[in-house]
Amino acid sequence: MQKRKIKKILVTTLSVLVLLIVLGFAGFFIFRNTVLEKAISKASHKFEQQYNSEFKVEQAQFKGFSGIELKDITLVPQNGDTLLNIKTLNTSVNVSQALFGNIQLGKLYMQDGYVNLVRNKNGKNFDAFIHAAKDKKKEKTESNKNSYAERAHRLIKTALNLIPTDISLQNLSLRLNDMERKVTINLEELHLSDKQLTSSFLVKEDEKQQNWKVKGMADPRHEAADLDFYNNDSTHIEIPYLKKRLNLTTAFKKLHLNLQEVDMKGDELHVKGYASINDLLINHPKIAKKDVVLDSARFEYNFIAGEHFITLDSTSVAQFNKVTFTPFAKFSTEQDTIYQLKAHIPEMQAQDFITSLPKGLFSHFEGMQAEGSFNYSLDFAYNKNKPNDLVFESTLNKKGLKITKYGAADLNKLNGTFTYRAIENGIRQRPIIVGEENPNFTPLEQISPYVQKAVLTSEDPSFFQHNGFIAEAFRQSIIKNIKTKKFARGASTISMQLVKNVFLTREKTLSRKLEEILLVYILENNRIVSKSRMLEVYFNVIEWGPDVYGIGEAAQYYFQKPPVALSLDESLFLASIVPRPKKFMWQFDKFGNMKPHAHQHNDFIMDLMLRRELITAQDTIGQDGKAELSGTARTRLNITQTDTIPQKQRDSLEIDRTIYDLYNKAY
Template identity: 50%
Template structure:
């Protein structure tokens, strides 16, 4: 018993000793706090000088009490460049007990006057040094995404004070004379309520922004609304100047419910919404894209080696609801996954939810019935040939009552087709037997039909607009090359693009093409034979040569029904690049080796598929000769610049 009392007494003595040392350290720290502060600032100034070639000046830094610091002026100026940061007066407080454990947590902040200034000239910028990548250190340590996200979010939120008052602060951007000013006339956070008043100036644009709502950085919760104080459109600056991207909206809301670690994963829950969004970019669409109301309820999960948008997330556009799933994992290669699920939805709700300007040809469309849709995509860069691409649409009484701008039913009637070249309409082509150059499918050589189908779309007569395997391979190659290096275009897609859409390379055109092809094929608006006949009569076969009737005359002075197998093989191989046909020939009007090899390959492929017989290839070794007006465009001929119309082909006007 005595030994036990002695142990307790010894422990108490040790505890008091530690407490005494801690108190002594605090007292000494308090006594020498200003000297310590100056030493810290001096080290920071040396680092800025050595690592970033910047001069850091801090005027009269001193403590107020134990946990507040006041500074009468701060400036950070790169060598031979404009000042990057300036603060007139700063007063801040910090959590002392957190600091003793190695965590800096700001409790309050006051700033009066100051700016951050980003200046870029033809000789460089005043922030170049901070953009240089540091050399990667050799390390075998595996990065834990969840721990990294938790650490970075904690540091960031600890630097947000719970009480804040900032006045007269500005963000200035000067990009080679293009200036943007964001003046924070007020930025206040008191009792978890955020209020701001921001003045935007960019050229002739003058707006007053307001960011307000609930913010609790310590408990990681927020509910913020961003809008124009006059309830007018809010324009995001600089994007149009720098990236040709016009971005505007009426208001936006961000709501954060939860952020933190749970069972080893980092979770983030909340929602974001935006009203009256307007986007415009040459690669998106030729006109403004408008989204009336969009909302994303998100649940992000970051694991040790993975990042995922959980399938419990919900995307809402008008009355359309969609559950997305995104996944990335770096384990045995990089794995990317995407899943989309649209539950049973009225078709008209889907049409009405499509962003205006992105689906211009669907505006005004009226439908009946409903559908559900699911998409499953997965790709691993170590197993590119095992890409997963599966999609399923289940219609229920789906029917189009009224078409929009793209009236697909016209494909069954006579119509005038005009190709577009760089936005300029070409001469009209009448798709009708009243056009002497029009050729019914029954009068087109079976050889040509087989050659073109084999080279362009072998399964055209059986598929419903798309070839899943081609999509898989296209996606795999595009991801691998990090560009759109390969397409998966079918004859159905080419037909829709040519007849109903333009040739502009925009996201809008591609999305419209996919939807229109699905409707054309799955609503059985036209037979495969009719689609193929129209295709043969409108596609480009050479410079100002449209349709097989014109092509047969232009190259061989024949009717399409009289073309030989060798002539058909030639015509099929020039379909991808018809205007460059002359580069397939040498100055003696003989086909170059690569052109002959292409046609031989296509012929052998057709033989293997039993589309032609060995008898069909008799005399195949004989060289191909152009006998029509096309021969005069071959390099080295004196009449290279003579127009097509002057060479004996008469095109009727419609």
Template identity: 55%
Template sequence: MRRETKTKLKRWGVLTAKIVLALLVLLAAGYFIFRGMILEKVIAKIKEKTQTEYDATFSVKEARFRGLAGIDLTDVALVPNNADSLFKVSSIKADVNIMKLLVGSVQLEDLELRDGFIQLVKKDSIKNFDAFIKNKKDAAEVEVVTDNKKDYARKTYRILSRLLNLVPTDMKLTNLSLRINDNGKKAEVNLQELQLQDEQLETSIRVKTDTFAQRWRIKGMADPRDRKADLKFFNLDTGAIRVPYLDERYNLKAGFDSIRVNLSNLEMDGGELHVDGFASIAGLRINHKKIASKDVYINKARFDYNFLFGPDFIRIDSTSTGTLDKLKFHPFVEYSIAQDTTYALQIDIPKMKAQDFIESLPKGLFSHFEGMVAEGSFDYHLDFKYNKNKPRDIVLNSTLNKDGLKILKYGEADLAKINGNFTYRAIENGRPQRPISVGSGPNYTPLSQITPLLRHAVLTSEDPSFFSHKGFISEAFKQSIIKNIKTKKFARGGSTISMQLVKNVFLTREKTLSRKLEEILLVYVLENQRISSKERMLEVYFNIIEWGPNVYGITEAARFYFQKHPSELNLKECLFLASIIPSPKRFMWQFDDQGELRTAYSRHQERLTRLMFQRGLLHTEDTLYQIKKLLISGPARSYIKVRDEVELVKPDPEMDEFDF
């Protein structure tokens, strides 16, 4: 009985194997018989979609199968209607993984491309690639619909897997170019040859623009199936690699000696995607008027990254390490939609020598610190969190722990000069203005001779906690960040008097990243190294800031507006002077055609008065016998457009500034 059962099972097994084999043969036969027809239909569908959705023509001169899984295409082109060709390749030969193809996945095994180009052309406002860029409005609408269904980990993994599957294990590209023509600004990157074989990649690239020509090379290991790579990008010619197109298009000059990119891990684990590796750059040079007034140079920098994508967050893990010469830091960056939309940033700088920190600052970005010498060490921690739906709950904590930190020698910015006599020159549109003598002279007024009413009004308006803070006000920074995020621009700065003083005395008014970063560091040194007293800082501030057109210092301001000495100013005059500090050259717009303060500015001065009373800076007797009307009696009167003026001097149309 058992023998009969075994015999039957054996027969069924043989029969099943025959049926499966027959099906495979039929599938193979069908594949070979109908694959040409399927290929034609696929190409026809691409042509139709390109024409109807993108108003462009996709063409293939010849398409045929080669062997079991090879496809050969000749003269492939994509040409937008009434525009320059976007893409052309004379020959494409590709081999796909047949087993992956049977389960619906496309994975390239071999690829050979020869003689082709991608060109991006802009003539006036017309671009030949416009139709292929998604409409922003449509994209936003899709975002809203799919917002609750995001899974960053799986979506990113799917996209990266598809891209890596399209990178063949063996590849040869010959004479392929990327051309850019932006209204006559041209650049071309010609890939003369790229070869990937046995996981080793090597290229030969020529770059040509209207201003330079270079030869580049990319060399290293690339394994798309194991998802690993280690590539180095360098220049075959002498000198740094120059970045094409950016110099002419954005006036950004950038170059570097070499770049290395490493991908060591890309895997899903427990519903989270891990992407690990490092990137480094050597000899980076950048020049742009928004960054600094001179070249910025970074000798060497490296970022060992650990990216983590979850179902509802994207994160740079704190195990990542950034290195800038001798400076090391650990960043934590997270964007999350788990409950609310939140942003988080943490930066940790482990304990390091202060001198190593100074020497690691990018050259040209901190010019005033070059030559500075320090002793001791420090560590630093920044913690920032922002909830889009609860902006008032913003977290901003900055902690610096010092160990024997001391400045032994100042760099270009000699902060100690603030304690003695010096000459100050404001910079206006890049040009030094007339010299202002600080510490002596007829136009210099010591703090003791400036009415306390003006000191209280200015501090209330500009920096109420000046005598207690160390150069920065955390709450002001928080409010600045909230407003800047809401308006999507730098609409509010949060500067303290210390910051304004450093900006005026030691820096220029240029709006660059360099100037702002130097301002922050110089304020910290000035305040925390006890270089000058708060009283001396406030005295210098009053005597150098701009109070009007070509009006510098409180002595000139008191004469210009009221023909008085700073000690003689009354409360209303002090409130007015405090209110014009943010925009002193626009003071005349506070008045109407009757020479009276406009309602909004009167209310602002009333708010300042109330604040001064609440803080105990004003008493009832301070407001007794004060005139109700603000009278501008000095030369400033000529700037105010008063109708039917009789007793006052008529404005001089040729007078554009008050000359002292």
């Protein structure tokens, strides 16, 4: 009897629950369009209050059980151009997921619309949204203490859930008008069905038109993708807008993106996959004078995020042409904010490395041939709270490495007579013969020892001991550049200056700097030229003033005497102008007297030479660190000048005692 009562109660309760659910669904179906209208009204109010924009949906209704249809959607910032316009949008929501607060789109159909980004003299029509996003990000940073792994996983899951599993898009455009720099990317069609994606884009910029294709597998629910990007006519895909905005040309034949895994393993998020690119072309005046072309590159990535760190794991592999290396990068905030970077190139043939260098980036190496092999390792670590503890170690181990044929830069020419022509602003200057045929050429033994020692003390005290580079100088240079957030100091040795002058140009490009480093390594480590000959050539080719090349011309131009007769004061002056020879006049006042800051600089170098026993106290008798110009150079001092040197020039002559101490130890 008791069991029957319990059963009756359970049946009655279940019936009531079923009835409530049915009534709930019935109520939902009866009032769902009203609920939808209220949701749109709420969204409109939010856009108005937070973004100062008007959001409208002319028609909105439910279709079927979980479908929603919206028509004539617009978003218009106040006093700005229309930001968004969509004629028709149909979508569906996964109801079972929505019950657990997880918004997951199932289908999406969208047709005829555009996103319009405009920047003109009145401002940006999307500016309010950028500021709101920054403020929101700041709030989350200040309030959200979740680990990097949790935040990244939540962001990825949310983004992928918003990508429907079934998509059909037609005639949707992204229009960009940045101060009349106009680009239109028109998505003619995009279809995603059964995890297969196909799409077609028409890209217009001025008179240029491209037809992009994206095709492959996309499975947002299982966090996986395998997509190809290419041009319909097999030509390069050129990224628009960058040329006009940044003077940067970027193009490629084919890009392949693969996402294999997004997995939360305990407290760590793992993201794996790979990317590859073919015929990558880059052109920018700060990179190289001509197109830089990389035939092929591949990157197998394994990102790991934990509670206090984000890392590119060392199991990742990068490859360009025949060069393969393992990168490692880590950002950690557990105790201090630490940045780490490591890279290792396992043993490989030197010739494979040379032929793998991107075309256009190392033009002086084209045609070079080598024997032997090498391996390379880089270790870099920077602690934001302890910048002086910076780690910078660069190690190259070679096995039978030998250059058998030079490319455009024939380093062996330094051993004989050759003609040097400086290039300034792309214009070749007058020819300078480096050899006895030139009456101004001065052998090393005929150059005053004071000049040699003063220049070495100022520019490169350990020249005769190092192999082209001073690792500690590089380290200190990096520290200062990071602290000042600019390239405030280089770490050039005389070897690097010599290579730059004789074989390269004065252009400030990445290409020139990389070539300089590699050429110096080859020059110094293959014993191609003796140190004494390198110094002799250096003194005879560097610029010492306006159209003044070599120490022979400099001694006459400033002091009307041969290099061998230069005094200590005169030598100190010549050493001080090597970094900026055309600005020598700023060291003097309108009466031709050396200014106090220049005098102080020369006294400091003289003191260093004394402490290092390069000169004796007797050498300083009658020398006070001041130089009096008697040559043609003095005529340039007749222009009325103020006694206040511009700050930029003062900074260039300012002594960095730390770097001199480093050179002192190395010497």
